[in-house]
Amino acid sequence: MPYVYRCRQCRATSTPGTRHQAEDARQEHRDNEHGGLAPDGERIERVPGSTRHPDGRYVNTGAVLVLLMLLLVAECTARITSVAGR
Ligand SMILES: [Zn+2]
Structure with missing residues (x-):
């Protein structure tokens, strides 16, 4: 306010x-x-x-969720490529 x-x-x-x-x-x-x-x-x-x-002082929840999804995709990609490389 x-x-x-x-x-x-x-x-x-x-x-x-x-x-x-x-x-x-x-x-x-x-x-x-x-x-x-x-x-x-x-x-x-x-x-x-x-x-x-x-609410501007709080972290944007949507942005945090997008970041978490990107990290999840990156980790899955890394696991898949490391398994495929064996
Ligand atoms: Zn007055």
């Missing part, structure tokens, strides 16, 4: 969420606290240390 909305005027920060949720928080904050106007210094920021995708 990588985005927060910050209002420097109020020193307020929304709870982390999607970009869309941060934009909703911005609109709600503008309406409730600033009479619908955009305060100076407001911004939508990515949360430091977060990735673009929530």
Whole structure:
């Protein structure tokens, strides 16, 4: 959940969420606290240390499976060629 909305005027920060949720928080904050106007210094920021995708920090399972299959094929090929070479 990588985005927060910050209002420097109020020193307020929304709870982390999607970009869309941060934009909703911005609109709600503008309406409730600033009479619908955009305060100076407001911004939508990515949360430091977060990735673009929530699961991006984890290893891609599909890539690991492909690598394991390649190793299996390589080992079988090596066994077959070593048996055939005797
Ligand atoms: Zn504000």
